[in-house]
Each structure stands twice: as C-alpha cells, then as structure tokens.
Amino acid sequence: MEVRVSNVRKEFATFPALHDVSLDIKSGELIALLGPSGSGKTTLLRLIAGLEEPTRGQIYFGDQDASHRSIQERNVGFVFQHYALFRHMTVADNIGFGLKVRPGATRPSKADIRRRATELLNLVQLPGLENRYPAQLSGGQRQRVALARAMAIEPKVLLLDEPFGALDAQVRRELRRWLREIHEATGHTTVFVTHDQEEALELADRVVVMSQGRIEQVGTADDVYDHPTSPFVYGFIGDSSTLPVKVENGQVWVSDRPIGLPITSGEPDGPATLYFRPHEVDLLDDCGGCIAGTVVASRRVAGTRRVELEIGGGRERVEIELPIEHAATQKSRIAFRPRRWKVFPTA
Amino acid sequence: MAEQVTSSNPGRYATGSAATAERLITRIILMGVAFAFLAIFLVMPLVIVFTEAFSRGLAPFLENIADPDTLSAIRLTLIVAAISVPLNLVFGVAAAWAIAKFEFKGKAFLITLIDLPFSVSPVISGLVYVLLFGSTSLLGPWLKMHGIVILFAVPGIVLATVFVTFPFVARELIPLMQEQGTGDEEAALSLGANGWQTFWFVTLPNIKWGLLYGVLLCNARAMGEFGAVSVVSGHIRGVTNTMPLHVEILYNEYNAVGAFAVASLLAGLALVTLVLKTLLEMRYGAEIAATRGH
Numbered sequence: 001m002e003v004r005v006s007n008v009r010k011e012f013a014t015f016p017a018l019h020d021v022s023l024d025i026k027s028g029e030l031i032a033l034l035g036p037s038g039s040g041k042t043t044l045l046r047l048i049a050g051l052e053e054p055t056r057g058q059i060y061f062g063d064q065d066a067s068h069r070s071i072q073e074r075n076v077g078f079v080f081q082h083y084a085l086f087r088h089m090t091v092a093d094n095i096g097f098g099l100k101v102r103p104g105a106t107r108p109s110k111a112d113i114r115r116r117a118t119e120l121l122n123l124v125q126l127p128g129l130e131n132r133y134p135a136q137l138s139g140g141q142r143q144r145v146a147l148a149r150a151m152a153i154e155p156k157v158l159l160l161d162e163p164f165g166a167l168d169a170q171v172r173r174e175l176r177r178w179l180r181e182i183h184e185a186t187g188h189t190t191v192f193v194t195h196d197q198e199e200a201l202e203l204a205d206r207v208v209v210m211s212q213g214r215i216e217q218v219g220t221a222d223d224v225y226d227h228p229t230s231p232f233v234y235g236f237i238g239d240s241s242t243l244p245v246k247v248e249n250g251q252v253w254v255s256d257r258p259i260g261l262p263i264t265s266g267e268p269d270g271p272a273t274l275y276f277r278p279h280e281v282d283l284l285d286d287c288g289g290c291i292a293g294t295v296v297a298s299r300r301v302a303g304t305r306r307v308e309l310e311i312g313g314g315r316e317r318v319e320i321e322l323p324i325e326h327a328a329t330q331k332s333r334i335a336f337r338p339r340r341w342k343v344f345p346t347a
Numbered sequence: 348m349a350e351q352v353t354s355s356n357p358g359r360y361a362t363g364s365a366a367t368a369e370r371l372i373t374r375i376i377l378m379g380v381a382f383a384f385l386a387i388f389l390v391m392p393l394v395i396v397f398t399e400a401f402s403r404g405l406a407p408f409l410e411n412i413a414d415p416d417t418l419s420a421i422r423l424t425l426i427v428a429a430i431s432v433p434l435n436l437v438f439g440v441a442a443a444w445a446i447a448k449f450e451f452k453g454k455a456f457l458i459t460l461i462d463l464p465f466s467v468s469p470v471i472s473g474l475v476y477v478l479l480f481g482s483t484s485l486l487g488p489w490l491k492m493h494g495i496v497i498l499f500a501v502p503g504i505v506l507a508t509v510f511v512t513f514p515f516v517a518r519e520l521i522p523l524m525q526e527q528g529t530g531d532e533e534a535a536l537s538l539g540a541n542g543w544q545t546f547w548f549v550t551l552p553n554i555k556w557g558l559l560y561g562v563l564l565c566n567a568r569a570m571g572e573f574g575a576v577s578v579v580s581g582h583i584r585g586v587t588n589t590m591p592l593h594v595e596i597l598y599n600e601y602n603a604v605g606a607f608a609v610a611s612l613l614a615g616l617a618l619v620t621l622v623l624k625t626l627l628e629m630r631y632g633a634e635i636a637a638t639r640g641h
Contacts, residue, residue: 049537051533051536051537070536071533071536071537072536072537072539072540072541075539076537077537078533078534078537080530080533080534082530084530084531084533084534085534086531086534086535086548086549086552087553088552088553097535097538097540097548098538098539098540101535101538101539101540101541101544101548102539149534149538150537150538152538153538153539
C-alpha cells in the first residue's frame with residue numbers, strides 16, 4: 001500500500017509539532033523517520049496511523065483520502081516503544097486479539113485464530129510460547145510478540161514507534177537484522193521511527209531526516225550520508241567538523257587565504273560554514289592552499305587517531321582523523337584539505 | 348595494607364552496630380505505640396460490641412435481630428447500598444477515565460469536586476439536601492405539587508449516601524489509570540477494536556482489582572454512613588431508619604442488647620470488608636509488581 005502525506009500540519013494546543021510536511025512512501029518500502037527528540041517524527045507516525053488527526057493537510061492510503069478515517073478503518077499495524085502488550089492475556093490471546101474483535105461475519109473461528117497465532121509466533125521465531133504471559137518474557141521477546149500481534153490483522157501498513165528503543169544494544173542489533181528479514185519475507189510497507197542513525201541507515205530503504213517539525217532530507221543511506229543537503233543533516237548524521245569560512249571569487253577562504261576548494265555548485269558569496277567528515281581529509285606537506293593548524297589535543301579512537309587542530313591563531317578548532325602511525329604530537333603543525341566537503345551560507 | 352584494615356574495620360563495626368541498635372529500639376517503640384493505640388481504640392471497642400451483644404446469650408440477640416423494625420432497618424440499608432454503590436461505580440469509572448485518559452479544561456476543578464465529600468462534614472452534606480428539597484426551599488412547593496417525596500424518605504437517604512460515598516471508586520482508580528496511561532487502549536484500537544471492546548477487554552481487566560477495592564470501601568461507607576443520612580432520614584421507625592440510625596435509637600431507649608446486636612452486624616460487615624480488603628491487597632500487590640515488571 002502506497003502512503004502519501006500531503007502538506008500536513010499538526011498543532012498541539014497552539015504549539016506546531018509539524019509544519020507543512022509532505023512525504024511519498026512507496027508500496028513495500030522500509031522507511032525510517034530519523035531525528036532528535038522533538039523533531040516531530042513520532043507525531044508524523046501517529047498521524048499516518050490515525051492516532052492523531054492533522055490540523056491541516058491530507059494523508060492518502062493508495063489513492064483514497066484517509067485523513068479523517070479512524071485508526072480502526074485504516075487497518076494499520078502499530079508497534080509501540082513499550083510494547084503495550086495486554087498483560088492479562090497470554091501471548092496467543094494477545095496475537096489473536098485483532099481477529100477476535102472483528103465483527104461476527106468476518107471473525108475467524110477460535111481454532112483459526114489459534115492457528116494464526118501459532119503461525120505468527122513461528123514467523124517471529126518464538127515457537128511454543130503461546131501460553132506465556134507478557135511478564136514472563138524478555139524485552140526482545142515482548143517486542144517480537146507485539147510485532148506478531150500487529151501483523152495478525154494483515155495490515156496495509158506496518159508502523160513502528162522506536163521499536164527497539166527500550167532494549168539493550170546487543171538485542172537491538174539482533175532485532176534489527178531480524179526485522180529486515182521479516183520485511184523481506186512479508187513485503188509490508190513499513191515505517192519506523194528511531195533516533196538512532198545507525199539503525200536507520202542500516203535498516204531502511206530510505207531515511208527521512210527530520211528536525212523541528214520539518215523534513216530536512218529524504219534519501220537512501222548513501223544519499224543522506226554522502227550528500228547531505230542541509231547543515232542539520234550534515235551535523236546529525238555521522239561525525240562532522242565545521243569551520244567558519246568566506247565564499248568569494250569562486251573560492252572558499254579561511255582568514256584571507258583561499259584553501260584550494262573551488263566553488264562548483266554556485267554558493268553565493270559571503271560568510272559561510274564549511275562542513276566535512278573528519279576522516280575524509282588529505283594530509284598535505286606544503287601548504288599552498290589548504291587548512292593548516294596546530295595540534296592541541298589528540299585521542300585514540302578505535303583504529304584511528306583524532307586530533308583537534310587550532311586554526312588561524314586559536315580562534316577556531318576542527319577535528320580530523322589521522323592514521324595511527326602519524327607522528328603528530330602536541331604543537332605540531334598539520335596541513336590538510338577536505339576530500340569531500342560542502343559550504344552552507346551562514347544564516 | 349595492614350594499616351588500612353585496622354583503621355577501617357573498627358570504624359565500620361562501630362557505626363554498623365550503633366545504627367542497628369538504634370533502628371531496633373526505634374522499631375520496638377514505634378510498633379509498641381501502634382499496637383497499643385490499635386488495641387485501645389479499635390480492638391477493645393470491637394470486643395465490647397460483641398460481648399455486649401451476646402451478654403444475655405444467643406436467644407435475646409436473635410430476638411432483637413428478628414424485631415420487625417430491625418429487619419426493616421437492615422432491608423433499607425441493603426437497598427440504599429444496592430442503589431448507591433452501582434451508581435458510584437459507574438460514576439467513578441467514568442470520572443477516572445475522563446481524568447486519566449483525556450486532557451480537557453476544568454480537569455483540576457473536577458478533581459477538587461470529587462474530593463469535596465471528603466472535606467465536607469457529612470452533616471453538611473445532608474443539610475444541603477434539606478435546603479434543596481425541603482418544604483421551605485425553592486424546589487419544595489413544586490415537588491409537593493407533583494407528589495414527589497425526597498426528604499424523610501428513601502430517595503433522600505440514597506441521595507445523601509451517594510454524595511458521601513462518591514469519591515471512593517474514583518479516588519482509587521485515578522492514580523491507577525494515570526499510571527497505566529493510554530498505550531494499551533491505543534494498541535487495542537489499532538487492532539480494530541471499537542470503544543466498547545477496548546473498555547471491556549483491555550481497560551477493565553487492567554483496573555479490576557483497584558475497582559473492586561474501591562467498590563468495597565464505597566460499600567462499607569454506604570452501609571455505615573450516619574451523619575448525612577441522619578439529617579435527611581427523619582428517623583421514622585420501620586420506614587426510614589437505616590442500621591446506624593437504628594443503633595442510636597435502640598441505645599437511647601436503653602435497649603443495650605438490641606443496640607449492640609445491630610452494631611455487631613455492622614461491625615461484622617466492617618470485619619468482612621477488612622478481610623476482603625487484605626486479601627485483595629495481597630492479590631493487588633502481586634498485580635502491581637507484575638505491572639512494574641511489564
């Protein structure tokens with residue numbers, strides 16, 4: 001099922017949680033809504049589910065306007081961060097709940113519901129746990145049951161709100177792979193919310209980066225990592241270093257010297273900020289157009305060395321990555337040029 | 348190393364033993380005070396109620412219970428409880444639901460209103476109805492014209508009882524429902540359940556122990572209420588006397604055995620309530636622990 005969010009605005013009291021958001025989700029896609037807390041990602045998910053109503057704008061399921069349909073009519077599978085399993089029901093009853101509450105004519109028989117629950121438990125790799133209660137399960141198992149329950153109603157869209165947020169790191173990684181497999185096996189259109197960029201980049205076909213109630217960028221993991229279109233995305237996804245610069249005569253300047261980075265995509269002249277990844281730099285021996293600085297701090301990070309450089313008389317600092325064997329010590333002078341970079345005009 | 352051991356060990360020993368001794372003494376004093384207080388103010392009166400009731404043996408006790416006026420008082424008390432408890436059950440669930448699951452203007456005001464019967468003297472609660480429905484009130488002549496009798500009759504007693512007992516269920520449920528939040532309800536709705544199914548299959552099972560507990564307290568108070576009922580009842584023997592009122596009348600007539608016999612029934616009810624409440628608390632405690640683990 002295709003889902004189209006069209007110019008949606010959502011206000012709580014008078015506080016706008018989403019400003020004019022539009023998003024096309026293709027059928028069968030696995031999409032991540034990624035952003036810091038307060039970015040509106042959960043609100044967007046709840047709007048798609050029908051747990052909230054948009055203040056303005058439409059949400060289409062296929063070519064039908066679903067904006068004012070109730071959550072029951074939308075037939076979505078929703079998985080909550082804290083599972084929201086019914087604690088007084090067994091695992092099988094939890095999974096069968098959505099079938100049990102169907103109106104008489106479309107309700108499967110008890111035996112069928114039971115069979116479906118068993119099938120789904122096998123799908124989520126928890127065979128034999130039908131008669132357990134949620135309190136008897138681990139966090140990871142509960143989230144699997146919650147997903148099985150959501151899939152039992154054969155939803156058009158699967159929506160997951162920080163599905164792994166309450167789990168520890170190792171279980172998270174394991175469930176991530178598992179969710180990808182389930183998605184490939186069932187082909188549900190799936191949207192999940194996360195604040196964990198690693199999770200989003202690894203799992204999703206496309207990542208929707210959000211900030212302050214707006215969509216900053218939509219793209220594949222490679223798109224958002226390699227070609228961020230806004231300072232926020234550059235700063236939020238992956239490590240980045242920034243340096244205040246000036247754009248003039250088709251060149252990037254750091255305190256009155258061009259640093260060998262020609263402007264190619266038409267950024268306007270004026271003050272700007274240079275963004276680059278600390279590990280995407282070329283070290284240079286002599287500085288005829290480069291960034292040069294003095295090492296003020298150095299720390300070992302896994303297989304590399306991170307050094308902090310003081311640029312232009314100590315007013316600015318940037319961080320770059322060096323090979324372990326590099327002989328940089330305190331006060332040594334290092335010259336480099338970013339291999340991949342972007343300048344954004346200073347607002 | 349050795350120095351460290353000698354310097355740290357005695358210190359730990361001294362503070363540890365001192366702390367324990369202090370705690371033990373405090374504990375004994377506190378427990379002693381609590382038990383003595385309970386013995387003097389609760390257990391002794393209770394024992395006296397029962398010994399007085401049976402002071403002349405079982406036959407006079409039964410005779411007094413079988414008295415038509417006493418039977419009528421028991422019947423009226425049961426009727427009043429049977430009407431006011433279900434009313435407050437429905438009201439309590441509705442109010443707790445509204446307060447715990449929705450945001451709306453005037454919520455704080457509603458919570459204050461629910462607490463009102465706790466903060467107002469029961470006599471005032473009764474008097475309000477006299478002022479409202481009495482023959483000198485604004486509504487009085489109109490009621491008289493239409494032949495509606497509220498005061499000094501069953502409807503007045505029920506109204507006063509409902510007023511006095513309405514916080515019990517709501518007060519019990521509000522914190523429980525607030526703690527549970529709306530996640531389970533949202534999950535049920537997303538799975539296609541309608542509002543009624545959500546309430547019946549999800550909300551009600553989640554609150555059932557708290558609800559039962561609230562109903563029990565509400566019932567105990569409904570049967571035992573004296574002040575408010577006294578004002579609106581009119582004390583007509585065999586007609587508008589509830590059990591607590593009947594106890595007073597019998598006592599004022601120097602019928603000690605009769606008074607204590609009826610009182611022992613009320614006390615027995617209180618004991619049953621206490622036992623049920625304790626059992627529920629044991630059950631309810633396990634449930635809360637399960638909720639926390641959830």
